[in-house]
Amino acid sequence: MNAKLKGKMLIGQSGGPTAVINQSLIGAIIAAKSQENITGILGAKHGIQGIMDEDFIDLSAYELAKLERIAITPAAALGSVRLKPGKAECVRVFEVFKKHDIRYFFYIGGNDSAETAHIISEMAKEAQYDFCTVHIPKTIDNDLKVTDHCPGFASAAKFVAQAFMGDDRDNRALKGIKVNVVMGRHAGFLTAASALARQGDESRGPHLIYMPERAFDRAQFQQDVRQVHAKWGRCVIAVSEGISDTEGTPILSSNEKDSHGNVQLSGTGALGDYLSALIKDAFSEPMRVRADTFGYLQRSFPGVISEVDAQEARMVGTYGVEQAVQQASSGSVAIRRLSDKPYESDCFMTPLSSVARESTEMKDAWIHENGHDITEDFLTYLTPLVGELPIVDEF
């Protein structure tokens, strides 16, 4: 125990919201309350932006019942931000840290947030400011390195699975071809989770699953859809928003970019409408083709939460604070899977540099060789994270 590192902690949230990101926040706050070395618990509103603006909330002031209500609320309760600090911003952040005697900084976010935490950690070393920064993972994309999976993913996966369960029944009732566009810029995990909807025989959809890890060939897609339609008289399709063609060009891209340079893919129905048109062109007779884009619902829907996900999101927050105080060293919290059946996991610390900036994607062993489906291995990985799903049945 390093008794020297005593001071206030600051916690912030960054990047896209998830349904359980506040579990991590509340886990960290509750853990911090019993740490003598933590002399104050501040929340930064809208992440790095709130630090620069000194826009803080005193988080030690809230009752447990209030904290628990916030824990089950989707989307960053402190406010989030999509801002990667440059040199000038980092200088400002340090001024603020010193001014407020902040010795612990916890940043809940994805790989961009890990990079921010890493940059700040390196600056603290250079400045010989005695300081500890911990990245607490979250992302519905499930694309962080090192960790077995990311808090936030399994609840989004549950939403996607339930959506496809119902939509497949809808498509069976009123036959046609249905495209559902799922979040996932470079990683197909969430789109692949649609496969959990197949409770039953092979007639159950989704019948085709296109992930960004495989090049999207328009002509092949049209042929795939024709084949499924010929067999079942209908077709339900899951498509990642980030699919690209064989040259690596996104099938659909707009001009709007966020401050990380990422192109806007969500919050528009354009890709779904484009794929609908491709499908209509693939048939000589008129087809009933519909497309839905799941959009922000899949990351912030209250009431459709994976229990494992909620527990693990709480766990990484708690663990991050405990480790920071015990070790007084910076790092990123990761999840280790101990067992599939019964499902068990624990946490460990990994260097910030091992998580920052870069991301992972679906393993080759998880993608079917036909390029438009997943494997049993992937279901073994995913099923315990998502947990129980509703029952659907048919005559």
Added chain:
Amino acid sequence: MNAKLKGKMLIGQSGGPTAVINQSLIGAIIAAKSQENITGILGAKHGIQGIMDEDFIDLSAYELAKLERIAITPAAALGSVRLKPGKAECVRVFEVFKKHDIRYFFYIGGNDSAETAHIISEMAKEAQYDFCTVHIPKTIDNDLKVTDHCPGFASAAKFVAQAFMGDDRDNRALKGIKVNVVMGRHAGFLTAASALARQGDESRGPHLIYMPERAFDRAQFQQDVRQVHAKWGRCVIAVSEGISDTEGTPILSSNEKDSHGNVQLSGTGALGDYLSALIKDAFSEPMRVRADTFGYLQRSFPGVISEVDAQEARMVGTYGVEQAVQQASSGSVAIRRLSDKPYESDCFMTPLSSVARESTEMKDAWIHENGHDITEDFLTYLTPLVGELPIVDEF
């Protein structure tokens, strides 16, 4: 008791699926099993289409446990159809009824289905064929006449409310302007249900609610959004897919029509994208504007079900069969509200002609005079139908 009307019953489902339409189906099947006058229970696949094709399932063959699993499955388990029978089809339907000694016909659907039931009922009278046809109501649009509300609506309303609860938190975390397009061609009930998401102070969204009952003025819309954004730094908007301008022209219409002559509004993101562009044009600086179209998820999502809705959907199925056997006369089942607190309802029969073809919409007393909000009266009407919602809270 009219002991003369003895024979087989046929049941079918029609129109857009709902999350509880199979509760009505299973309620009818279970009720029929104990009726001596019902000598067989047949299900028509895909409604009228299945009758013409004699594509039937023997529904008396299934065990109770199987039936109960189907009851909780969203979307028409018998298959649905959007087909209004013409003269030739009706002649064919009668041939089939006589051939199979069908004396009871139950059709679960909206006003188009009630009209089909009515036409068949009238033909039976003319042909002096001893016969009873009962329309069992369902529609997420909640636009049937006579009944207090329609089975299927409250579960879709619950989905919409939860979606807005989460999306409002998402929008609070990452500020901007968000449009959500909700189903509803002529009636704004489902869009209006988004108001249930406002658990808390007036900063909670949706901040603007546009229903098809009021003309949509583009310039007024832009001004409304600017005002909300100036006040809260963000804006969450609920819009019915069927909004039309002051001349009655739909804001966005495609060329695709179904067999009832209805224009396709769902299954495309075009309206949301159009409104996003309108909003961007309303500001001099660049705005973060996103649009989601809830699409088919809102009518077929398993696991987000109103308990009252599920119970009432079962009730109308059971009641329809019992009344048909006891009264041996045709009609449509309607729900009567007995009390708001505690919520209580029962059923009664209304003539098919009172429900067929025409539809209702939101009462004037339920729409705020500003034209982009609902009233307390509407919340009094809606709240007991939807039941408990998840908790969301904030610092």
